[in-house]
Amino acid sequence: MAGETSGRVEVRLRSALCRRVHIDPITEEMFAVNLRRTDRLLQRIGVGGGAIVVSLVLAAGSASAAGTVTGDKTLGTDSINCGGTVPVTVTLNGQAEIIENPVDVMLVLDRSGSMSGSPLGALKNGASKFVDVIDEASDGALDGVIDGSRVGVVSFASGATLDQSLTGDAVAVKAAINALVASGLTAIGDGINLGQAQYGSGDNKMIVFTDGVANTGADTSTAAADARAAGTEIWAIGLGSVNAAQINNIASDPDSEHAFITPSESELESIFEGIGADIVVPAASNIELVDTVDSNFSIANVSASKGTTSVSGDQITWNIDKLVTETATLSFDAVHDATGLGGTLAVNPTVTYTDTEGNTVSFPNPTVDVSGCEPVVSCEPTVNPAGETVPPANNTNQDGFYILGGSDPQTGSAVEIWLDDSDSSAVFGPFDPGTKIKLVQSPDEEPSIRPMRGDVDYMIKIKGDAIITATDSAGNVSDPVTCFVPPKPQ
Numbered sequence: 001m002a003g004e005t006s007g008r009v010e011v012r013l014r015s016a017l018c019r020r021v022h023i024d025p026i027t028e029e030m031f032a033v034n035l036r037r038t039d040r041l042l043q044r045i046g047v048g049g050g051a052i053v054v055s056l057v058l059a060a061g062s063a064s065a066a067g068t069v070t071g072d073k074t075l076g077t078d079s080i081n082c083g084g085t086v087p088v089t090v091t092l093n094g095q096a097e098i099i100e101n102p103v104d105v106m107l108v109l110d111r112s113g114s115m116s117g118s119p120l121g122a123l124k125n126g127a128s129k130f131v132d133v134i135d136e137a138s139d140g141a142l143d144g145v146i147d148g149s150r151v152g153v154v155s156f157a158s159g160a161t162l163d164q165s166l167t168g169d170a171v172a173v174k175a176a177i178n179a180l181v182a183s184g185l186t187a188i189g190d191g192i193n194l195g196q197a198q199y200g201s202g203d204n205k206m207i208v209f210t211d212g213v214a215n216t217g218a219d220t221s222t223a224a225a226d227a228r229a230a231g232t233e234i235w236a237i238g239l240g241s242v243n244a245a246q247i248n249n250i251a252s253d254p255d256s257e258h259a260f261i262t263p264s265e266s267e268l269e270s271i272f273e274g275i276g277a278d279i280v281v282p283a284a285s286n287i288e289l290v291d292t293v294d295s296n297f298s299i300a301n302v303s304a305s306k307g308t309t310s311v312s313g314d315q316i317t318w319n320i321d322k323l324v325t326e327t328a329t330l331s332f333d334a335v336h337d338a339t340g341l342g343g344t345l346a347v348n349p350t351v352t353y354t355d356t357e358g359n360t361v362s363f364p365n366p367t368v369d370v371s372g373c374e375p376v377v378s379c380e381p382t383v384n385p386a387g388e389t390v391p392p393a394n395n396t397n398q399d400g401f402y403i404l405g406g407s408d409p410q411t412g413s414a415v416e417i418w419l420d421d422s423d424s425s426a427v428f429g430p431f432d433p434g435t436k437i438k439l440v441q442s443p444d445e446e447p448s449i450r451p452m453r454g455d456v457d458y459m460i461k462i463k464g465d466a467i468i469t470a471t472d473s474a475g476n477v478s479d480p481v482t483c484f485v486p487p488k489p490q
Contacts, residue, residue, distance in 0.1 A: 187217025342373025
């Protein structure tokens with residue numbers, strides 16, 4: 001083992017099977033569990049036959065590298081009628097750390113005689129799954145092209161061969177893996193040396209797999225130490241009856257993150273995929289997004305391209321286990337409440353985002369124009385109490401008698417009618433539809449209102465003309481209408 005452990009808590013569970021699990025990192029309040037590895041291994045560990053030794057090492061350290069997450073929110077339309085529907089899309093764009101910092105990975109694989117049969121088949125499957133992880137994380141698509149990073153293959157038996165030089169061609173890498181044939185001895189050191197010889201000055205990673213103990217070729221410990229000293233990070237996987245000390249000596253520190261020993265061929269796929277996830281460094285994990293919809297809308301037709309969703313009242317909760325280099329979308333319909341407010345509305349003004357990595361993601365707040373929710377109002381000239389006909393004159397009512405009208409066409413519910421003086425700050429109301437008023441224009445007096453007897457409900461003195469509006473129960477305000485007031489006789 002090389003170097004020293006810092007910046008993490010290690011919890012090592014050692015059983016008769018020499019398994020390792022790791023918890024990293026912690027704060028004083030909580031352990032953040034490395035789910036990629038510990039959940040998988042804890043479910044499978046057989047503890048019988050040996051005592052469990054748990055060791056904790058706590059030291060100060062710095063934050064690890066991570067990917068990035070950005071968010072967006074769009075509406076399918078910018079205007080609807082009252083009671084209409086707005087399609088909403090919330091987007092998360094993930095970019096794994098490997099995008100910003102490409103890597104070169106050499107797979108150094110055992111093809112000795114003991115690998116013949118099902119062990120070699122399990123190795124091919126696991127190593128190919130690793131290539132898929134790198135392929136998809138590099139550009140967001142499992143398309144056979146590794147963008148930026150490269151993977152190569154060295155195999156060893158009685159000696160070592162370069163089966164595929166470092167390349168971004170994932171198809172060629174998997175072809176080299178699947179072409180391996182088992183025979184011969186176990187020259188692990190030769191494989192490590194040949195793998196190390198392929199690197200340039202980039203970020204170099206190596207995965208060494210064996211099902212046995214080195215029995216020919218270069219010294220394994222020396223080859224691994226030289227590779228680590230050159231800056232290469234090494235993961236070591238042992239299948240079956242391997243030498244645990246040898247696997248640990250090959251791997252970079254801490255062993256809990258880099259050394260894996262399993263008796264089961266079926267576990268190789270998950271181990272290779274877990275190492276791939278460690279190298280990729282996802283954009284985010286354990287994501288929870290809560291979208292709160294405005295009270296004037298309800299939620300319908302929720303779907304997500306990834307993860308799970310749940311709806312409670314005016315909130316949608318969206319959970320995603322892991323986001324790598326990919327785009328995930330949450331889609332739903334926001335259905336406007338015809339009894340609610342209209343005008344320019346923010347459909348879902350509040351979106352909160354959290355993840356294990358502590359990414360901060362902000363979202364825009366687009367609005368939609370909702371029309372047709374406003375009540376209607378009228379101010380109709382009417383006859384005076386003596387029953388005389390209303391004389392029109394220059395669009396004014398010389399007698400000043402009006403009936404106030406108003407309604408909510410969406411609900412048919414009652415509205416409140418208000419009268420504003422155009423030449424002062426005076427406001428009178430609320431009035432019910434059907435209220436009959438007598439308007440008097442008196443520029444030199446303070447605006448006033450007093451009840452009247454008989455057919456007329458109120459006499460209102462104002463300085464200018466009467467601006468009439470109606471307000472419904474949701475607070476929507478009608479377009480104004482004007483009652484022109486005849487001047488007070490001289």
